[in-house]
Amino acid sequence: MKKAIEIKGITKEYKDFTLGEVHAEIPCGFATALIGANGAGKTTLIDILCGVTGKTSGEAEYFGSMTDIDDDSLRNRIGYCSSANFFPMDWTLKTIANSMELGFDNFDRARFAELCKRFKLGDPAAKKQKKLMKLSDGNKMRTYLAAVLARDTELLVLDEPASSLDPLARDLLCDMFREYLSERDGERSVLFSTHNIADMEFATDHAIFMAHGQVIEQGFVEDLKQKYILVHGDGMIADKAKPLMLSFTGNKTSFEGIALAENAEMLRTYDTAIETPTLQQLSVGILRKAEENAEK
Amino acid sequence: MQKNKTSLTMSQAVKIYIGSGFFKQTLQFTCIMTVIYVVTIAFFFLMICAESGFAAARNEVCESFMSNMFLAIDGGIGVALLSVQTFEKKLPGGKFFRSVKGGFDTYKKARTALVLSVIIGICLYIGIIGALNAVIPFMRYGAATCVSVAVFLLLGVGIVNLISVIKNDLARTLLSFMQMFGISLVGAFTVHITKGELGIVHITAAILAILLIPVSHKLMLASYRKRRWNT
Amino acid sequence: MKIYQNSSEPIYKQIAAQIREQILTGKLKAGEALPSIRGLAQDLKISVITTMKAYEELSAEGLVTASKGRGYYVNAQDERMLKEQHMRQLEKNLTDAIYSARIAGVGLDEVQQTLETLWNMEE
Known part of the structure; x- marks a missing residue:
């Protein structure tokens, strides 16, 4: 190109x-x-x-x-x-x-x-x-x-x-x-x-x-939207889902974050809600992951 | 070095930087300085005249050197105000100036044009006041003072160029103003001391000014490019 | 063209579907040019990459062809391929119907009956 x-x-x-x-x-x-x-x-x-x-x-x-x-x-x-x-x-x-x-x-x-x-x-x-x-x-x-x-x-x-x-x-x-x-x-x-x-x-x-x-x-935005997924879930299963996710925020009621699309099947078995992220949601996820890495 | 010579003239470069061309800028500078001088002197003269009469006013303003001193002060401040304008990147317009064609080459042309404009402006301003003084004398040793102040203001322009190598904005600005203020007064006072005679001091200052201005200008530009243009 | 910006169906799929329909129904004829990618993006107030992806999908299906530097053109749809496209659409819709029938516990007989009734009503 x-x-x-x-x-x-x-x-x-x-x-x-x-x-x-x-x-x-x-x-x-x-x-x-x-x-x-x-x-x-x-x-x-x-x-x-x-x-x-x-x-x-x-x-x-x-x-x-x-x-x-x-x-x-x-x-x-x-x-x-x-x-x-x-x-x-x-x-x-x-x-x-x-x-x-x-x-x-x-x-x-x-x-x-x-x-x-x-x-x-x-x-x-x-x-x-x-x-x-x-x-x-x-x-x-x-x-x-x-x-x-x-x-x-x-x-x-x-x-x-x-x-x-x-x-x-x-x-x-x-x-x-x-x-x-x-x-x-x-x-x-x-x-x-x-x-x-x-x-x-x-x-x-x-x-x-x-x-x-x-x-x-x-x-390209369309490619990134296929590469990443937006994950929502109940707080109960947060511990199980967390290792598969790139960014993670949550409390005892619910959690959310982004993950690689290749982990979608696995996350689905934990009863999470999986969606295509908007660019805004993607940005928050990617930037949050960078912050988390910087803190480590 | 710039790979491609831009076809901009110095007047065009200065127009990119200040929005108006070389002649307008020079004319504006001259007019403002002249008007400020005339208005200030007229104001003091009339004020003292109203209070203590014509003779006292004439004595205070003309005989006692006030008109000579203000010629220097007005000039000094004017030069300093224009010379501290260095178009820093962080100031409004700074990024625009760095993006236009020619880059630093355009900056160089604009700064050179502005120095020329200041030099011509000083000569015109002092020339006009000198001519006025020849018609209605209001200065002691008028002609000599005009020459001396002009010479020392020009020397000041060169020294301001040297001062502009200082990186700290506040120090640079303060020093530029103090220096211009001081050197212009030196210009006025030397004539007072020599009782209106132009002598060796003035000749030396003139030679120094002629030598210093181009050298210091080159130095200033080289230092600016290296340390302040796009760091 | 009608776009749902907040639908769960990606925007590029919505665009592709509508252009596909126009081609299959013959509204867009063989040899006709599709609107330019950036022109369509401008008209629909969406990103260039989205319309591009829609066109690429249609191109992969063989409905349109990219002509280098001159945009996309509708392909000549031969009878057999058209029929195939239509059959595919029909199968997809019937599959949906079967799915609904299974959920409702409705047998094949009843589905056939419903189909017949609806068919006659449309006539």
């Missing part, structure tokens, strides 16, 4: 945190979610991939051939934005358009105006402009999204785009992802990070799970 990015052993050393080695793939033509708790290293990884932060070692291969993020032809193909303070706070829609137009070769003013209208942000060509600092967090994020989507790119990389958005705006964001992917069928990809996948489930094709600076699981 074609890859938008192949991450080959990237590491980053800080005084108090180490990322990697990260080996992962961002498939081309799909939306990939980078899922992990706060402090898992999602932002560091995204920043490295977009040339915002330097890496200590390793390499990333973009679009099957390019490896130098300082190459402008690569930077132009990637549409990146962070969630907090992406632009100086005294900037307006107009300043953003002026700056973006020079900062990238593919910024389209007309499209920016159209997206601003769609996101109800105002008119970037209007005389009277509102400074970013006067906007709510949600509208700031919408502004960043309008700016990055106004560029004709092949890969969107968004750091926590949904966290400050209200439910309606999240729905719109999911629509924007699908529209972006569909506009050039199979040639465009999306990578976004989130610590809460619940509202983004139906816009996620591929998932990469991170904890403590490491990738702990990755794959």
Whole structure:
């Protein structure tokens, strides 16, 4: 399968945190979610991939051939934005358009105006402009999204785009992802990070799970849903089921967690309820398992 | 080194970083400094005038060196305010600047353009005040003071570049302000001491400034790239 | 198309079932293109991978073929294969009926009788 990015052993050393080695793939033509708790290293990884932060070692291969993020032809193909303070706070829609137009070769003013209208942000060509600092967090994020989507790119990389958005705006964001992917069928990809996948489930094709600076699981969502099962059971049989489960929480009334699908038959004999997990349930299970391992 | 030379000009680079181009930025800097100077001096003059009469005001503001001192202070603060703007990654906009085409090359162009803008701004500001003083004298040793303050402000620009190598944000900012404040006053006072004569001190400072600005600027950029650009 | 997002039946199966029905009933004719994977995902507000999996299932059944770079096309359904598909569906439904009959303790005679009555009512 074609890859938008192949991450080959990237590491980053800080005084108090180490990322990697990260080996992962961002498939081309799909939306990939980078899922992990706060402090898992999602932002560091995204920043490295977009040339915002330097890496200590390793390499990333973009679009099957390019490896130098300082190459402008690569930077132009990637549409990146962070969630907090992406632009100086005294900037307006107009300043953003002026700056973006020079900062990238593919910024389209007309499209920016159209997206601003769609996101109800105002008119970037209007005389009277509102400074970013006067906007709510949600509208700031919408502004960043309008700016990055106004560029004709092949890969969107968004750091926590949904966290400050209200439910309606999240729905719109999911629509924007699908529209972006569909506009050039199979040639465009999306990578976004989130610590809460619940509202983004139906816009996620591929998932990469991170904890403590490491990738702990990755794959296409449909495949992961076949690999893992969601298990519920009565507290009475918890002791018997626990060794077969990957993550486990419970009390004397009931327990739940995820397990590998290959253990489904065995767990069924203990009279447990077995279901296909949602991506949200899967995330909780996988991340909880990582926490349990870290505590050991 | 950058593999591909970006086609951005310095004015375009500065527009990416501050949203407005080189000329607008320089003009804005000059205007703000000039207006602050004129308004402040006019304010003190009128206040003292209302209290103690025209002669007292003239004595306090013009003869006693207040107008000279404020020329330096206003300039010093203006330069410091612009020079401490280093577009750190953790500040708003920092990540955007690191993602635009050209990367550090664009940063380099923007910072160079901003230093040039400050230098031109200082010259224009002091030039305007000097011209005003020639029409309506309000400074003692006006012409000499203007030259001296300008020279020392330029020397200050070079020293601020050196200070910006310091990694700690607070220390760097404080030191930059104190240094600019101090050196601009030195510029004003030397003329007072020499009774309006421009001498060896000023020539030395001018030569130092001319040498120091490009060298310190290169040093500052190299240190920034290594320690603060994308760590 | 109608999708239950919270059903226990996976979404890709729901999509596959509805397209299968359209092909078997002749609503989608041989040679016709299916909607693009990402276009359908956009319209249904679901993930791209879900529609892709639905198409892959139909492709495995031989109902559609992926044409490299140009999407999926409906295959010519020859009479025998169509009949086979229909028979398979019929067998599946009858198996369900037998299952219900066994639970209820209803004999073969009675089931045949019920079938006949229902058959005549439909006519």
